[in-house]
Amino acid sequence: MKQDRILEVNQLTVEFTTDNGVIQAVRDLSFHIDKGETLAVVGESGSGKSVTSLAIMRLIPSPPGRIVSGQVWFRGKDGQPKDLIGLTEAQMRRIRGNDIAMIFQEPMTSLNPVYTVGEQIVEAIRLHQGKSRQEAKALAIEMLNLVEIPDPHRRFADYPHQMSGGMRQRVMIAMALSCKPSLLIADEPTTALDVIIQAQILELINKLKSEIQTSVLFITHDLGVVAEMADRVVVMQHGVKVEEGGVREIFAAPKEAYTQRLIASVPRIDMAKPAPPKPEEPPVLLEIERLQKWFPLRGGLLNRVQGYVKAVSDVSLKIHKGEVLGLVGESGSGKTTVGRCILRLIEPTGGRIIFDGQDITHLPKHELRPLRRRLQIIFQDPFASLNPRMTVGDILAEPLLIHNTHKTAAARNQRVAELLEMVQLNPDMARRYPHEFSGGQRQRIGIARALALNPDFIVADECVSALDVSIRAEILDLIRELKKTLGLTLLFISHDLAVVESISDRVAVMYRGRLVELADAHTIYRNPQDDYTKALLSAVPIPDPTVKRTRVPWDPEAYQRRLDTTSA
Template sequence: MPISLHIARSRLDTLPPQCVLAVDDLSIAFRQGDKAFNAVRNLSLTVDRGETLAIVGESGSGKSVTSLALMRLIEHGGGRIASGAIAFRRRDGQVLDLARASSSTMRAIRGADIAMIFQEPMTSLNPVFTVGDQIGEAIALHQHKSRSAARAETLRLLELVRIPEARRVAARFPHQLSGGMRQRVMIAMALSCKPALLIADEPTTALDVTIQAQILQLIRGLQDEMNMGVIFITHDMGVVAEVADRVLVMYHGEKVEEGAAGPLFAAPVHPYTKALLAAVPRLGAMSGTDLPAKFPILTVEQAGADETLVPAPAVAHEAQPSIADTTPPILRVRDLVTRFPVRTGLFGRVTGRVHAVERVSFDLRPGETLALVGESGCGKSTTGRSLLRLVESQSGSIEFDGNEISSLSGPALQALRRDRANACGQRRI
């Protein structure tokens, strides 16, 4: 395990040859009105070539703020690097302090030497350009290739990230691709210039488990091929166990524990690390259990004391019995079919149809929770949108509280969506 490095500006040349990044005593501040507060305090870490460092912690612990500071994007969000050094070894071997690098230097580094994969590719990809044009632009900008050469490299990268029919996909817009496909496009763009360091900020959170496994395997394989250092930011301890060589645990803007993944999982030391591991859900563990009114919290019992895990075991209510099958359903779906036209050519001629939902039937009773489960593209979300007629189905029956939804007029349908049947989508932006 690499030792902590204390780096002064005059000693950047002492960075060990295998080390691609060394952060020393980094503090990140934000201003709120006339007051300033530190979102990250005195953080130190290192990343070697070919190594994956996982930074874990709950929302607000400082993980993503740290990644934005490494890319020097924190200034765009009203933050600043208050103190510390960020020693980074570029692909050509040059070592510099990113905390003090000029704006022009950082523009040259982003995408070329350090690349980043964000959680939601739809907020990162430009909706008005095809994915092929966006990847090609990054290649042309950083590698100074001709348009035809950038195009050829784009197709090669799409094939590298296991996208079938790369030429067809390159001509599509982001909204025309599935979530897993969009994330593969983001990976292709991030790796287009063979960066020395890849920062992956929750890259699989929005994906189902099968696509998540494929993306994690893909990142690991490309990392081995390119000998990249990887910083993997996540709150998912299952993902950490699968990908990380070392783990750094953050809480309230500070590093509370760091170590090799195996020993840290086997024998965590800090109470917060123990709490994170204990919070990992296990299949079937919550079935039939009471819902606690409050979850375990960390508190400081007295000034200067270490954080202590304090459980709060109060029960909100008694567990409810299963819904009897004799209860009339509030929602009855029978043989639901939803298909989408595939249009080609200048005039958008329909040449085929995507069979998104085929003959789906189910009942939902009052007080019951029904889970629709399946991998990306299986029709879960389309089924949900079809129930509210956000997309129109071709056939089938959707009966809600005795009323056939397919026969509702515009005002009645709007009233149903507003007052009785609501949807909570995956994306917040």
Template sequence: MQENLLLEVRDLAVNFHTDDGVVEAVKGLSFHLEKGETLAIVGESGSGKSVSALSLMGLLPKPAARIVGGQALFRRKSGEVLDLLRAEEATMRRIRGNEMAMIFQEPMTSLNPVYTVGDQIAEAIVLHQGKGRKEARQLAIEMLNLVEIPNPHKRVDDYPHQMSGGMRQRVMIAMALSCNPSLLIADEPTTALDVIIQAQILELMKKLQAEIGTAVLFITHDLGVVAEMADRVVVMQHGLKVEEADVYTLFKAPKEAYTQRLLAAVPRIDQEKPAPPERATPPVLVRLENLRVWFPLRAGVLSRVVGHVKAVDDVSLEVYKGEVLGLVGESGSGKTTLGRSLLRLIEPTGGRIWFSGQEITHLPKEALRAFRRRMQIIFQDPYASLNPRMTVGDIIAEPLVIHRVGSPKERQERVAELLETVQLSPDHARRYPHEFSGGQRQRIGIARALALNPEFIVADECVSALDVSIRAEIIALLKELRARMGLTLLFISHDLAVVEDISDRVAVMYKGRLVEVSSSHRIYREPKDEYTKALLSAIPIPDPTVKRERIPWNPEAYSAARQKGA
């Protein structure tokens, strides 16, 4: 093993033993990582990225997962070279958190909810550095300050649920770096974060890496993040390494067809697009007037209302017939609440909702049912929204049964037609949701939404959980269905690049209020609101040669300026 190498993986092979037989999750993977370098491993779900990382950490689920071959040579701080795949568990316990550390995708499942964040950071310091509790607590405060958490001497006593998603991810980074590890494995550390928070976390990781000198193994399917973070890239597919190159070569001249498809599927906001031709304004299909959805905050023995969470606050908006209106904003901005209240899945606190010229704000359930046929929703997580005990055919046919449309034979024919419409086989009607991939499940959700030939669909983050190529397929399918069936879509997403690709107009929400509404072309090229400008500047560009100037975001100053302007 060469002196400049920190990690050298040779022919790693991992199998999973299941009831259906042996699954080869990783097949002869080889790569190396130099000291202080960032290597990205990219690929779609099921490619073996995370399994490879867990193998190095000795965290594979046992007894199902078994390492059946290969070496993972790691140069320890002492200079000793250790094969991580054959190290004893006691040795791995001394290495994990000390010389190697890992940041997981979802911090809330990685942080213990019954311990303060300070105690959890201090735990690794006490265990690996032999410090006392008092000194470890002080070092934990210093780590929170290092990852730029405000008031670290106070937040050190917070529990994970008292922090936002971005703050929890900063805590995870603080824990991982608390013992100055030589190797940091970051497994999709920004996938669940909003674009501004993601940009802040990536900048923080680059800054800390430069200061501490840690090598980073960055696992992701986001090629924009790869372009921004990586020195070299390994591309995986079905457990195999299909390509490896430095980041500039890979993005400029990818050799393998799979890599080319991945790059081609990424929407780009940095490329010039011609302005759409001017058209007459179509009639309004949906209109919101001063819509409010406030959730009461209760306290005390008598549960008195002491305030409100203003999820949607005085929103007026029009959706034109046949258009795709993108609705963007960070988590907590009120996007989903607005979409669901528009369909009366959440009852509004105030304001008025009009659909096709008729007010539906206070329609009773029986009268509203007729409108349900004309308004549908596609949910974010297709696995959670599909009943696992029903066949796909029954799931798609359920709206037809509820609304008493057609005979059993006609419903069966309609299900077959819908499956073909979303590019699945009619034979799939007999299967269950767990037998399908994430992208296929989302197609099933779309088929169910189309069952009653609706005029209007709310698509709520319907591609956010999908891999880049599957996401591109679903977007292409929605475009085709819109053109063929004349659908009107409210497309809710925090992925601004995807929104530009599909939307005619874009509405931007911040803390329950609309801050900007304009054509997609104009809003991406001439944004007026400071929040919109910050959102757009934070989008990672899938090109390592493009360096965009990021607009600093100060939510307190922005909110104060809006209140003053109001």
């Protein structure tokens, strides 16, 4: 092992025993990480990225998994290289959290909900550094301050559920770095975060990496993040390394077809696109006027209403026939609530919803039911929205039965076959159950179900956010093709601004329940007017390591005060 290397993985193979036989999740994998270097491991779901990180930490669950062969040489703080595969569990416990630390993908499941965040950091410090409780608490508060958590003395006593997703991720980083590890493994640490929070977390990791002199193994499927963070890149597919090289080399001249396809699948917002010609404005299909949705907060002995969460406040917009209107904003901005209010899946508190000239805001259910044929939704999580006990054929035939549009079983089967072909799936798949499909295929089934009754308007709620980049590109191409051939009108809800630009005609930006900007996509992305829109766009990572974006400073408290003053 070379003197300047922190980690060297040689011919690592990991397999899992399943009901269908033995599966090799990682096969003959080799790579290394130098001191002070960030190595990104990229690939789609099932490529073996996370299994690799768990194997390095010796956290592969056994059974059903086991490390079959290979070596993982690691040089810790003592400077002596050791093969982690050959260490006892007691020896590994001394290394985990001290020499090698890990930031997991979902902080809420990684933090213990019954202990304060401060206590959890203190536990790691005392376990590995042997400090007194008072010394460990002082160091924990120092780490919270280092990861820029405001008022760290007070937040030390908070429980995980009292913090936002971005704050919880900062706590995970503070805990991981509290013992100044030689190697930090970051497994999709920003996947669930909004773009502004993601940018802040990435800046924080880079800053702490230089201050603490830690090497980083960064696992992600987001190539924009890779371009921004990595020195070198390892590309994996089906458990095998397909390509390795410097980050500029990989992005500028990828050698393997799989890498080329991954990079080509990523939409970019920095590519100047010409302004589209202004077509004749088609008639308005859907209009919402001063839409409001407040959720009551109840408490006390009698469970009385003690306040309200104003999820949507006075939102007004029009959607024209044949148009895709993108609706963007951070988590909690009210995007999904607007979509569900439009479809009357939840009842609005105030305002009007006008569909094709008819006010449907207060339509009784028996009058609203026939309209369901014309108003449909594609849900974010296709697995949760498909009944696991029904075959795909039955799922797609169900709306035909409910609305009695196809009288005979033969007619319904014919329509199911048409729908599957429409979303580029084999009609023979109608006999399968949802769990027998991949994530991308399940999303296609969700789209097919939404199309079953030939709707005029569809709410697509984060319908590609959980998909890998190449599958996402396929689904977006499918939506574009269906819009063109069927003349669909869509409200496309997403927090991924690059995806929204690639598919939308106009874009609406929401912030904490309010509509702050609305314009055609070209204007929003090339000449944004609102400060929040500017901050959002400047935070989007670009999948090109030669492009360095200038972040727009963002002060949410000052912006909120200005919004409150304006509305008052």
